[in-house]
Amino acid sequence: MSASVPATDPAVYAEYQAKWSKLPDSAETWLIRAREVSEVLAKDAAQRDQENKSPRAEVALLKHSGLTKLLGPQKYGGGGQPWSVGYKAIREVAKADGSIGMLLGYHLLWSTIANVVGTPEQADRTHQLIISNNYFVGGAVNPRDSDLKITLDGEHLVFNGSKFFNTGGVVSDLTVLEGVVDGTQDHIFALVETRQPGIQFAHNWHNIGLRLTESGGVKIENVRAPWSDALGWDVATKKPRDDTLKIVFPTLLLPTIQLVFSNFYLGIALGALEFASKYTTTATRPWPFGGENKESATDEFYILERYGNFFAHLRATEALADRAGDQLSGLYTQYQTQKSNLTAQERGDVAEWVASVKVVATDVGLRVTSGIFEVTGSRATASKVGLDRFWRDIRVHTLHDPVAYKNRELGRYVLLGEIPEPSWYT
Structure with a gap:
């Protein structure tokens, strides 16, 4: 370092x-x-x-x-x-x-x-x-950027290119790379050692939230990986493995990571409510000009009402997230223990459970992490309190991919019975 x-x-x-x-x-x-x-x-x-x-x-x-x-x-x-x-x-x-x-x-x-x-x-x-x-393990797999270019050198793949965002790479031991074989449309994932001259981090993550994620840029220059590490590829033929059981299952990668997102949004919002509750019960003062003055902030109707409403919505979001997690885990178990392929409908249904969590966790998370200032008071905005970090963290990552598209996706699912086409974000 x-x-x-x-x-x-x-x-x-x-x-x-x-x-x-x-x-x-x-x-x-x-x-x-x-x-x-x-x-x-x-x-x-x-x-x-x-x-x-x-x-x-x-x-x-x-x-x-x-x-x-x-x-x-x-x-x-x-x-x-x-x-x-x-x-x-x-x-x-x-x-x-x-x-x-x-x-x-x-x-x-x-x-x-x-x-x-x-x-x-x-x-x-x-x-x-x-x-x-x-x-x-970190990853340099940002679909919004151009894919890394993969050239072939005997029994090795050679990765070149750059990513505007990666996550955790600077502090990782291994990094996942993803690229396209030059002259084809074939994508390959591989894990490589992070500490090597060909992986050069920009150290330029200076955003308002999620400040400790090392999510800045990275340049990949002549990073080699053996064909045996090309995930899902046949070493002998240098082609994607021909296995009908793998047709749908790999597309679970995207719902899996989208549910990762929603769960740390939810965790941040739950943490914000817990942190704010402790602050309110120890430091927030009642408003002395309301007519029916209270001795304690915890007797204020508007404070009790807000906390109750936040709590109810977070409880509902937790229940939804747990249901989606169970649904997704069930598909993993089905494939890995029964060796039966997943249908497109099964994959699509679980993707919409995950999309539902993403929509709700985003809406509730942003509302709670901004709304807690209304029930903690002006002194809670002091930098030393640190209450702002919860909103900053959720606000930054909820821009990862527009939640409006998840709402549209769900609308097509409920109105037209359409399941989403697998993509880098669905």
Whole structure:
């Protein structure tokens, strides 16, 4: 790390490596672990947001906790949990720190990408590599940019190009690259080592929210990967694997990541309500000019009404997110245990569950994270309080892809019975 790019010190969390040396062994204990991580991050979340340092310490904390292994197979030391548990863990971490919840979510996606687009052998090999080394995985896969160009060199692929956004790459051990073979329309995903001269980070992530996600630009220059790491491709023929069971299943990658987004939005909003509640009960003053003056802010009708309304909408959003997580996990189980292909209708139906969560989590999240200022008071706008970080974090990522298109997609689904065509955002 260059001296010009300050980073947090992993030593500050060294004690947790021993404290959390044993992995949880059930869905319930994994979520307890996620809450413990959240409690640690909450202690200085506002300060770390303001300091805006590269989150090396925070990634080390995720590694110490074992959450980076949550979805991996148990035979290699992973948690063996389904995505439904992974989503809840992301939500818990995001309650305290939206940036770190986002990094965990992207890691869980990229560290298991071979499950979706790779061969069984590649998935097995990738899990062993990531879990045995406790690697953190980032990704340079921004569909809005031009695809990386892939040229062929014997038994190797060579990636070249750049991405305006990547997530977590600077603090990762492995990076997912995606590109198109030169002269074709063939896309290839591959995991490569992050620390190599051909991967050059711009260190230009200076946005208003999600400040600790290292989501800036990256240049890829002559980065090589063996054909054996071309996920889902046949090494001998240098062609995509001919397997009818893979026709629909890889398209689950996009609903999977869209639900990652919604869960850290939801976690941020839940964290905002919890943070604001503590502030209101300890620091907010009642309004003395309302006629029927109250002794405490917690007796104010408008404050009680707002908190109740926010709470009800967040509860409903949680229930919807959990339902969508269960639906998606069910499709993974169906494919991976029964080896039966998914139908386009099954994939489309789950995509619309996910779209529903995206719409609701966006609407409710923005309303709650901005509305809490009305029930905390003017002093809550002080920088030292840090209440603004919740809105800033949600506002930044909800612009990832326009939620208006999710509303339109749902409209076509309910009115016309149309399922969405798989795309980079659906």
